Amino acid sequence: MPDQDQTGFSRVCPSCGRRVPRNVMACRCGVELPAEPAGAAAAVGESANGGSSLLLPLIIGALVLGGGGYWFFLRPAPVTTQTEEAAGEEADETASATTAAGASPEARAWDARANAKEVDPVKPEATVAVSPPPSTPAALSASTEEMVDRVMPAVVLIETTGGRGSGFYVRHDTLITNVHVVQNDGYVTLRRSDGSTVNARVESRAPAYDIAILKVATPSPSQVVIPMGSAHSLRPGQEIIVIGSALGTLQNSVSRGIVSGLRSSGGATLVQTDAASNPGNSGGPMLDRSGTVIGITTMGYKGAEGLNFGVAIDHAKDLLEGRQANLSGSQRGLTDIQSQARGSESDRQQQQGEEQLRGRVQQLAQAAATIDGGWKSYRDRCYKSAIPGNYDREWFAMLVPRAMPADAGAGCSSFYADMESDIKQFRSVMQRAIADARRANVLPGTIRDLLRTNRLEFDWER
Numbered sequence: 001m002p003d004q005d006q007t008g009f010s011r012v013c014p015s016c017g018r019r020v021p022r023n024v025m026a027c028r029c030g031v032e033l034p035a036e037p038a039g040a041a042a043a044v045g046e047s048a049n050g051g052s053s054l055l056l057p058l059i060i061g062a063l064v065l066g067g068g069g070y071w072f073f074l075r076p077a078p079v080t081t082q083t084e085e086a087a088g089e090e091a092d093e094t095a096s097a098t099t100a101a102g103a104s105p106e107a108r109a110w111d112a113r114a115n116a117k118e119v120d121p122v123k124p125e126a127t128v129a130v131s132p133p134p135s136t137p138a139a140l141s142a143s144t145e146e147m148v149d150r151v152m153p154a155v156v157l158i159e160t161t162g163g164r165g166s167g168f169y170v171r172h173d174t175l176i177t178n179v180h181v182v183q184n185d186g187y188v189t190l191r192r193s194d195g196s197t198v199n200a201r202v203e204s205r206a207p208a209y210d211i212a213i214l215k216v217a218t219p220s221p222s223q224v225v226i227p228m229g230s231a232h233s234l235r236p237g238q239e240i241i242v243i244g245s246a247l248g249t250l251q252n253s254v255s256r257g258i259v260s261g262l263r264s265s266g267g268a269t270l271v272q273t274d275a276a277s278n279p280g281n282s283g284g285p286m287l288d289r290s291g292t293v294i295g296i297t298t299m300g301y302k303g304a305e306g307l308n309f310g311v312a313i314d315h316a317k318d319l320l321e322g323r324q325a326n327l328s329g330s331q332r333g334l335t336d337i338q339s340q341a342r343g344s345e346s347d348r349q350q351q352q353g354e355e356q357l358r359g360r361v362q363q364l365a366q367a368a369a370t371i372d373g374g375w376k377s378y379r380d381r382c383y384k385s386a387i388p389g390n391y392d393r394e395w396f397a398m399l400v401p402r403a404m405p406a407d408a409g410a411g412c413s414s415f416y417a418d419m420e421s422d423i424k425q426f427r428s429v430m431q432r433a434i435a436d437a438r439r440a441n442v443l444p445g446t447i448r449d450l451l452r453t454n455r456l457e458f459d460w461e462r
Helices: 038-048 054-074 083-104 105-119 137-154 313-320 335-341 346-379 394-399 413-439 444-453
Strands: 008-012 019-021 155-159 164-173 172-177 189-190 197-206 211-218 241-245 249-264 267-273 283-287 291-299 308-312
Touching: 008 308, 019 335, 019 444, 054 241, 083 172, 105 283, 137 283, 155 241, 155 249, 164 291, 172 291, 189 211, 197 267, 211 313, 241 267, 267 313, 291 313, 291 335, 308 313, 346 394, 346 413, 394 413, 413 444
Parallel strands: none
Antiparallel strands: 008 019, 155 164, 155 189, 164 172, 172 211, 189 197, 197 211, 241 249, 241 283, 249 267, 267 308, 283 291, 291 308
């Protein structure tokens, strides 16, 4: 029977070719076999066992490799600081720049497009700087509102015996207005926007420049004032704000316009503007966007659209600081520009006449309200019978001959006589106001409308 080839447990005799078990040290032919190294026999034994001894190391190796792969691919991303990330980005940019330097133009263009697409918008570090939007008209309007709100307490309505105008504080006890507002009055009444009043004295006048300086009788240290600038810094097209009591009744009206030009008239500097200006605005401030006064509203021309003027605040500063010599250098003052710009002298007289009449009628309306109170007491206490006639105010009947009954004053003769005297004095003031308006060429319809609006319509020429 042939020898089985059990290579795992035998070896070949080099002399006769027989297989000899490994644990036998001599062949049948008498040849002694050399001893094998222990490591070789163990290796042959392990191979003979079908490699079962290698299975365990392979399993262990697979586990090690699997764990390492899991740790490498599925571990959480490390937290990097902005400094580390910035350093890494700088290194990447340097490497990219170095690589791109030797790359073809097509490759560099491809890399630029790829980098642009790889921007991660969710990273807080990848913040994109956004330029602020340009200023809008709304923002501009808000700034104007804040400025107007700040200076408004410094602007007042001025009441005189001849009418109403505007003025503004430049010191806590000092105001500026126009000469044609105060006219010949030595004292005027200042009415603030909150309705309170205070008296002021006309301290000085510069008629050639239509500037009057007022001093308050009881100044307040907390009074808001408007800083004075210079008209010489103005440029055509620059925006300005005008505040005043339009028509003598709409107190602290605000209008906006631009500087149309700087004009010279008899040594005076005038600011021409298209900002709306009406009778009653005279003496109010012209302001730049910062709230600094640069002019004093002085005149406008009826029928001339957007043609109004203010005398430069520089002349008022000269007057306040005692440099009156500069003001008296020319007595023509505003007359040059008036003769050049107005349509006719009668137009200007008419406009001023309307303004003065409006102010005087409003004052007379207040006096009439006082007489109304006295008349009511008279009717309640002295005479309760009907009085013939139809009048805006019943006491007008005392001005009509034979309109009052003969016994109207019976029992209250003294009271009746005092009231009759007050009413006749009221008529005299009204007659003068209407006569002055007619001399100024104020239209009869304008006079009638003012009287009707204030419940004073009557034949005052009786």
